[in-house]
Amino acid sequence: MHVPSIPHLTAEDPDLAALVEAEATRQHDKLRMIASENYVSEAVLEASSTVLTNKYSEGYAGRRYYEGQQLIDPIETLAVDRAKSLFGVDHANVQPYSGSPANLAVYLAFLQPGDTVMGMSLPMGGHLTHGWSVSATGKWFNPVRYAVDRETGRIDLDEVRDLARAERPKVIFCGGTAVPRTIDFPGFAAIAREVGAVLVADIAHIAGLIAGGAHPSPVGHADVITTTTHKTLRGPRGAMIMTTAEHATAIDKAVFPGLQGGPHNHTTAAIAVALREASTSEFRAYAHQVVANAAALAEALTERGFTLISGGTDNHLILADLTAKGIAGKPAAQALDRAGIELNYNTVPFDTRKPFDPSGIRLGTPALTTRGLTEQHMPQVAAWMDEAVTAALKDDEASIERIAGEVRDLLAGFPMPGYRAA
Ligand SMILES: *Cc1c(COP(=O)(O)O)cnc(C)c1O
Numbered sequence: 001m002h003v004p005s006i007p008h009l010t011a012e013d014p015d016l017a018a019l020v021e022a023e024a025t026r027q028h029d030k031l032r033m034i035a036s037e038n039y040v041s042e043a044v045l046e047a048s049s050t051v052l053t054n055k056y057s058e059g060y061a062g063r064r065y066y067e068g069q070q071l072i073d074p075i076e077t078l079a080v081d082r083a084k085s086l087f088g089v090d091h092a093n094v095q096p097y098s099g100s101p102a103n104l105a106v107y108l109a110f111l112q113p114g115d116t117v118m119g120m121s122l123p124m125g126g127h128l129t130h131g132w133s134v135s136a137t138g139k140w141f142n143p144v145r146y147a148v149d150r151e152t153g154r155i156d157l158d159e160v161r162d163l164a165r166a167e168r169p170k171v172i173f174c175g176g177t178a179v180p181r182t183i184d185f186p187g188f189a190a191i192a193r194e195v196g197a198v199l200v201a202d203i204a205h206i207a208g209l210i211a212g213g214a215h216p217s218p219v220g221h222a223d224v225i226t227t228t229t230h231k232t233l234r235g236p237r238g239a240m241i242m243t244t245a246e247h248a249t250a251i252d253k254a255v256f257p258g259l260q261g262g263p264h265n266h267t268t269a270a271i272a273v274a275l276r277e278a279s280t281s282e283f284r285a286y287a288h289q290v291v292a293n294a295a296a297l298a299e300a301l302t303e304r305g306f307t308l309i310s311g312g313t314d315n316h317l318i319l320a321d322l323t324a325k326g327i328a329g330k331p332a333a334q335a336l337d338r339a340g341i342e343l344n345y346n347t348v349p350f351d352t353r354k355p356f357d358p359s360g361i362r363l364g365t366p367a368l369t370t371r372g373l374t375e376q377h378m379p380q381v382a383a384w385m386d387e388a389v390t391a392a393l394k395d396d397e398a399s400i401e402r403i404a405g406e407v408r409d410l411l412a413g414f415p416m417p418g419y420r421a422a
Contacts, residue, residue: 001422003042004049024419029408031381033343035317035364036177036205036231039371040270041277041417048236048270056262060252072265079268082275083240086211088219091248093241094271095255095263099204099228102239102255103129103173104136106224109247109254110171110198113140118169118197120155121145123347123355125178125319127202144169148349153310155179157187164195174222175202178346178362180313182215189221198247200224204239206315208232208366211278212287215315223247232290232316232366234283235274238267286369290316293365296375300382309348309360317364321348325389329358335392336361339400340407341385371414380410 002024010017027039040048052075058065061073061080076094083092096102111117117137119130124147128135131143144167149156164172172195174188185201192199201218207227209215218225225242229235241251256263277283291314298312301320309319322332329345336343347353348360365373368381384403391399412421 001420003418003420004046024416028416028419028421029340029411031341031384031407031411032367033341033363033365035343035362035366036228038208038231038234038366039417040230040234040236040274043277044234044236044270044273045418047273048266050266050269052265052269055265057265058256058262060256075265075269075272076263079272079275082272082279083242086275086279087217087225087242089225089242090245091243091251093243093252093255094238094268095260096226096239096241097260097264098237099127099202099226099239100129101259102226102228102241103127103200103202105241105251105254105259106171106200106226107137107141108258109224109250111141114142115171116142116144116167116169117171117173118144118146118160118164118167119173120176120179121147123351124148124349125176126173127175127177127204130173130176130202148310150350153349154181155184157184157191160188161191161194164191164197168195169197171200172197173200173202174218175204175206177205178317178319179205180308180310180315180317180319182314183218185216185218185221192223198223200226202226204228205231205317208234208278208283209287209290209315212284214284214287214291224251229271229274232287233274233278234286234366234370235278236267236270238264238271240271289374290365290369292375293369293373293378294318296378297363297365297381300379301385304382304386306382306386316366317362319346319348319360319362321360322389323359327389327393328353329360330356331392332389333361335400336385336388338397338404339384339388339391340404341381341388371411371416373414377410 056066057072061077079094080092117131120126122132129137132138146160172192199222201222206215210217229238294313307321333345343363346360346362347358351358353359
């Protein structure tokens with residue numbers, strides 16, 4: 001059963017309610033290992049489904065374009081103050097609708113169309129909004145892209161520096177969606193300073209690890225920090241932009257009125273709740289456990305013959321090249337999904353296959369850590385993954401079904417926020 005319960009939805013719209021209930025059960029029964037996903041707390045769920053959704057509040061606290069902000073102002077101020085104190089930043093904007101619009105606001109704040117922006121190439125682990133060709137950021141600006149080293153699978157800062165010196169970007173993005181290693185924020189900051197670029201740390205994936213002290217912080221190195229709130233940070237779907245005092249006004253103007261209209265106040269409230277949770281000792285323990293689980297899983301997968309990009313992981317994320325297993329990423333991901341293990345197919349650096357049918361899979365430990373799994377469970381997870389991939393190659397659906405049942409049995413002992421067995 002969904003928690004909070006949904007009796008009014010069930011009475012008014014049983015078709016939709018049934019789909020929501022089924023999704024809650026699905027999330028309960030599967031080992032969710034999509035690296036960007038998580039389970040939010042029931043407090044966050046409650047905050048995001050409040051009457052705050054009814055209110056328009058274009059502008060910022062104390063400077064709004066509509067009346068009736070007596071309670072919205074303190075709610076947004078709470079979220080902003082909690083972000084500032086959790087991350088130790090001068091300024092935070094909690095209004096971006098999601099990570100991609102947050103990054104667009106950075107372009108609007110610092111660049112003119114046609115200006116040069118530097119980011120990690122998408123197939124190397126960057127994000128669409130760091131200047132990839134199909135994104136508005138790649139169409140309307142002049143993108144230059146860095147890669148990872150072919151041998152080490154890691155970013156080579158000497159290459160980044162050479163490219164920056166040659167191309168003189170106005171903005172440099174660091175951070176990405178498939179980066180299993182620690183981001184060297186001081187190293188990027190030195191390069192940005194040398195070429196006079198604004199350094200943007202996009203910490204969407206690792207914000208929770210940073211808040212929990214399990215990854216170095218970009219604060220004091222990056223001029224601007226963008227993040228989603230719904231990945232390791234374990235808040236509602238949304239985003240934040242944090243800046244030094246110097247860039248606060250430019251970013252605020254870019255978000256509103258530059259790019260957006262009214263903020264999603266119910267989301268702002270849920271962000272405030274998540275940020276309070278992220279300041280607790282329980283959250284610090286969770287963040288360190290996410291990393292410990294990923295390390296244990298990487299070791300167990302390596303023992304079973306999986307090839308990990310960069311040879312392992314420093315954070316929550318693992319990128320594996322399945323070529324040696326004799327299977328492509330997509331059929332593997334689909335078989336694993338049938339086996340109750342949810343992850344995504346992904347390009348690997350220097351992939352010889354096409355982006356829609358690449359060689360790799362990407363997986364992460366945030367959601368299973370929230371469920372309470374620890375290092376001791378990771379050898380079993382790796383064993384299931386290995387068996388499911390082998391079964392897929394033999395069209396052995398019986399084994400895949402058996403694994404799905406075993407996954408369900410294990411997870412029955414680990415309650416999911418947002419769901420209670422009926
Ligand atoms: C997820 C992600 C984004 C985009 O977030 P959306 O909320 O999906 O728009 C941006 N940058 C990075 C590095 C991400 O991982």
